[in-house]
Amino acid sequence: MTATDEVIARERQFLLQTYSRYPLVVQRGKGVFVVDLDGKRYLDFVAGLGVNALGHAHPRIVKAIREQAARAIHLSNLYYNEYQGRLAEKLCGLSGLQRAFFSNSGTEAIEGSIKLARLAGHRAGGEAKSQLVALQGSYHGRTFGAMSLTGQDKYRKGFEPLLEDVKFVARNDTEALRAAVNDNTCAIVLEPIFGEGGIRECSIEFLRECRVQADRHHAALIFDEIQCGLGRTGTIFAFQGLGVTPDIVAIAKPIAAGLPLGAFLAKEEFASAISVGQHGTTFGGGPLACRVALEYLAIVEEENLLENVMRVGGYLQQQLQLLVERYAAAQEARGRGLIQGLQLDTPARPVVEQALAEGVLFNSTQDTVLRFLPPFLLQEKHVDKGIRVLKKLLGTKRRKSRE
Numbered sequence: 001m002t003a004t005d006e007v008i009a010r011e012r013q014f015l016l017q018t019y020s021r022y023p024l025v026v027q028r029g030k031g032v033f034v035v036d037l038d039g040k041r042y043l044d045f046v047a048g049l050g051v052n053a054l055g056h057a058h059p060r061i062v063k064a065i066r067e068q069a070a071r072a073i074h075l076s077n078l079y080y081n082e083y084q085g086r087l088a089e090k091l092c093g094l095s096g097l098q099r100a101f102f103s104n105s106g107t108e109a110i111e112g113s114i115k116l117a118r119l120a121g122h123r124a125g126g127e128a129k130s131q132l133v134a135l136q137g138s139y140h141g142r143t144f145g146a147m148s149l150t151g152q153d154k155y156r157k158g159f160e161p162l163l164e165d166v167k168f169v170a171r172n173d174t175e176a177l178r179a180a181v182n183d184n185t186c187a188i189v190l191e192p193i194f195g196e197g198g199i200r201e202c203s204i205e206f207l208r209e210c211r212v213q214a215d216r217h218h219a220a221l222i223f224d225e226i227q228c229g230l231g232r233t234g235t236i237f238a239f240q241g242l243g244v245t246p247d248i249v250a251i252a253k254p255i256a257a258g259l260p261l262g263a264f265l266a267k268e269e270f271a272s273a274i275s276v277g278q279h280g281t282t283f284g285g286g287p288l289a290c291r292v293a294l295e296y297l298a299i300v301e302e303e304n305l306l307e308n309v310m311r312v313g314g315y316l317q318q319q320l321q322l323l324v325e326r327y328a329a330a331q332e333a334r335g336r337g338l339i340q341g342l343q344l345d346t347p348a349r350p351v352v353e354q355a356l357a358e359g360v361l362f363n364s365t366q367d368t369v370l371r372f373l374p375p376f377l378l379q380e381k382h383v384d385k386g387i388r389v390l391k392k393l394l395g396t397k398r399r400k401s402r403e
C-alpha cells in the first residue's frame with residue numbers, strides 16, 4: 001500500500017463520509033504550488049477554496065504565526081487582546097462600516113449577521129419584523145440559519161424544518177424582489193457574486209434595487225462577501241467595485257491566511273441593536289488569528305496585490321474567453337479579478353480529475369462549471385500553464401467553426 005492509499009483508507013474507515021475528495025494528499029505548499037506525498041508539484045487555481053490568497057508559506061505569515069504562537073494563541077473573550085480591536089479598526093476603515101464581530105468561519109459570520117438583523121428588525125418593527133429575503137441558487141453555509149438562506153434544495157433536503165420566514169427570489173429579478181420585501185422584512189441577504197453558485201454576478205441594477213427596498217422598509221442589506229471579498233475582485237470589498245454599500249457584510253475565507261477566522265461588519269444603526277450577552281464565541285477573534293489577519297491586510301497593501309489581481313485576473317479572463325471562442329465544450333467565461341468560472345457543456349469534475357494528472361488544481365461547482373479562485377500571487381505564466389492544460393483537456397472536443 002502506498003502512503004497515499006494508506007491516508008485514504010484510514011479516512012474511509014474513521015471519518016463521517018461527507019466529502020468526495022480528489023485522490024491527492026497534499027503535504028505542503030509554497031506560493032502558488034502544492035506538493036503531494038510523492039513530491040509531485042501542482043499549480044494551484046483553488047487556493048483551499050479561496051482561502052490561501054497569499055499562497056502557502058508566505059514568509060511574513062509564517063513569521064507572524066511563529067512570533068504570536070510563542071506569546072498567546074488563545075485567550076477567550078473574557079479578556080482583551082492586543083489585536084482584535086486593531087483588526088476591527090482596520091476593517092471598519094477599509095469598509096466604511098462601524099463595528100465588527102469576529103467568528104471562526106463564514107457560516108458563523110452569516111449566522112451572526114442574521115441574528116443582528118433580527119434584533120434590529122424587532123427593535124424597529126416588533127416581533128413580526130423577522131422575515132428574510134434571499135436568492136435562489138445562493139450558498140451561505142451549513143448551519144441551520146445559513147442553510148435556511150441557501151437557495152438550493154441539495155443542501156436543504158433532509159434537514160427540515162429550517163428557519164421559517166425566508167423568501168427566495170431569482171437573482172436579478174427586481175420585480176420579484178419588490179414583491180418579496182415588505183415592512184416585515186428584517187434583511188435581504190445576498191452574495192454580490194455567487195461563488196459556489198457558479199460565479200454569477202448580481203447586476204448593478206438589481207443591487208441598487210436591493211438598496212432601495214432595504215431603505216424603504218428599514219431592513220438590513222446583508223452582503224455575503226465570504227468568497228468574493230477581501231481583494232478577490234480587485235477591491236478590498238467587492239461592493240466597492242459595484243457602487244452599492246450594504247448595512248452588514250460577512251467576510252471570512254482569506255482573512256487570516258488559512259487560520260479559521262470570519263467576521264461581520266455592521267453600520268452603527270444595526271450594530272446598536274445588540275447588547276452584552278446576546279452573541280459570543282469561545283475561539284473567535286483570538287490574538288493569533290487577528291494578528292495574522294492584520295498581517296494579511298498589510299501584505300495585500302504593501303505588495304500591491306490588488307493591482308496584481310486586476311492585471312492577472314484580466315489576463316485569465318481574456319484567456320478563458322478565447323477558450324469559449326475556440327472550444328465547443330467551453331460555453332461562457334464569467335467573473336472578475338481572481339474569482340472566475342468557465343461554464344462547460346459537460347460535467348466539470350472529469351476535467352478537474354484529468355488536470356490533476358497534468359499537475360494543475362482546478363475546482364468544479366454546480367456540476368458543469370470550472371471555478372478559479374487562485375492565490376493573489378498568480379502570474380501570467382501560471383495562467384498560461386493552466387490554459388495549456390485546459391486546451392489539452394477540452395481539445396478532444398469538436399472545434400467551433402470560425403466566422
Ligand SMILES: *Cc1c(COP(=O)(O)O)cnc(C)c1O
Nearest residue numbers: 105106107139140141195226227
Ligand atoms: C464558503 C462560504 C460560506 C461558508 O463559509 P465556511 O467558512 O465554510 O463556514 C458562506 N458563504 C459563501 C459565499 C461562501 O463562499
